[in-house]
Amino acid sequence: MRDILESYRGKKVLITGHTGFKGSWLSLILQMAGADVIGYSLEPEEVSLFRIARVEKGMTSVYGDVRDLAHMKKVFDAYQPEFVFHLAAQPIVRESYKEPVETYSTNVMGTVHLLECVRHCFSVKSVLNVTTDKVYQNKETEIGYVEEDNLDGFDPYSNSKSCSELVTHSYYKSFLHDANIRVSTARAGNVIGGGDFEKDRIIPDCVRSALQKKQIIVRNPNSIRPFQHVLEPLFVYLMIAQKQLENAEMEGAYNVGPEEKDCWTTAQVVDCFCEKWGEGISWINEKQEGPHEANLLKLDCKKLRNTFAWKPKWDINVAMEKIVEWTRAYNSSSDVKACMERQIMEYLA
Numbered sequence: 001m002r003d004i005l006e007s008y009r010g011k012k013v014l015i016t017g018h019t020g021f022k023g024s025w026l027s028l029i030l031q032m033a034g035a036d037v038i039g040y041s042l043e044p045e046e047v048s049l050f051r052i053a054r055v056e057k058g059m060t061s062v063y064g065d066v067r068d069l070a071h072m073k074k075v076f077d078a079y080q081p082e083f084v085f086h087l088a089a090q091p092i093v094r095e096s097y098k099e100p101v102e103t104y105s106t107n108v109m110g111t112v113h114l115l116e117c118v119r120h121c122f123s124v125k126s127v128l129n130v131t132t133d134k135v136y137q138n139k140e141t142e143i144g145y146v147e148e149d150n151l152d153g154f155d156p157y158s159n160s161k162s163c164s165e166l167v168t169h170s171y172y173k174s175f176l177h178d179a180n181i182r183v184s185t186a187r188a189g190n191v192i193g194g195g196d197f198e199k200d201r202i203i204p205d206c207v208r209s210a211l212q213k214k215q216i217i218v219r220n221p222n223s224i225r226p227f228q229h230v231l232e233p234l235f236v237y238l239m240i241a242q243k244q245l246e247n248a249e250m251e252g253a254y255n256v257g258p259e260e261k262d263c264w265t266t267a268q269v270v271d272c273f274c275e276k277w278g279e280g281i282s283w284i285n286e287k288q289e290g291p292h293e294a295n296l297l298k299l300d301c302k303k304l305r306n307t308f309a310w311k312p313k314w315d316i317n318v319a320m321e322k323i324v325e326w327t328r329a330y331n332s333s334s335d336v337k338a339c340m341e342r343q344i345m346e347y348l349a
Contacts, residue, residue: 032341041062108160118181127183231344
């Protein structure tokens with residue numbers, strides 16, 4: 001993986017959604033690799049990983065909305081990136097029920113605008129659109145979904161990401177293939193790690209409760225998801241974008257998930273957090289009425305593993321240890337950026 005990072009040294013890399021949880025980690029990794037990082041995103045929340053870890057100091061950060069095509073095109077024209085990672089999104093299922101129009105406009109038209117900028121920017125050589133494992137028509141079976149399965153997400157968030165995939169395929173076939181711009185999409189499972197402050201996510205809920213010394217409330221303890229530490233998919237994204245540049249046969253759609261043994265129930269994940277955190281913390285099952293969310297979702301990642309000879313490095317136990325380490329550094333006002341850099345180096349070791 002170190003050779004992949006080295007290949008980004010001195011390269012101009014544009015990340016949409018760089019102020020978010022995954023975007024902040026990716027920006028820091030690329031800064032450590034010696035890349036010239038440009039970010040395009042909404043301003044971060046006051047309490048956010050981007051601000052806490054001072055990620056902005058090592059990159060060019062532009063605040064803007066992916067729904068603003070004219071502004072985003074100016075950024076592409078000004079900085080002429082070679083690699084593009086599209087992470088900007090409205091990422092919360094429950095929020096998508098409350099604000100479906102905003103969700104579709106951000107996740108679908110945001111992708112259209114991004115790809116429109118790409119096709120008019122002759123410096124771009126490699127693009128990766130990050131979507132989600134929820135793009136599939138979910139029949140809630142034990143069999144993991146493969147890349148050829150039907151795309152038909154149920155809720156507005158999942159469906160908008162299915163649309164984002166279709167938009168990407170159309171732009172690739174209509175414009176980007178002939179321009180020799182390499183394009184892939186990555187459908188990642190549930191991502192966990194230090195510094196996630198989002199609402200309606202199980203690990204941030206656990207962390208908030210632990211810091212407040214309260215019992216953790218769990219809505220759906222029996223739901224099953226493919227959990228993985230944030231560094232797992234991020235290094236996969238970097239690998240795909242680089243390898244497809246070297247070999248066009250590696251373009252395509254990829255599931256990005258953990259080993260089968262790390263498809264845990266929410267209850268198992270919370271139990272693991274409680275064990276690693278200690279201090280007698282516990283959780284309670286408090287069913288809350290809400291919109292439909294899938295109970296069972298698994299990915300088949302054979303294509304990723306066979307194409308790149310890749311396999312995950314950190315299981316959930318290690319991931320949870322890293323989350324607790326980051327949170328304790330944050331809670332004690334220690335240098336969380338140094339903690340993140342240390343974890344990145346440990347992952348590479």
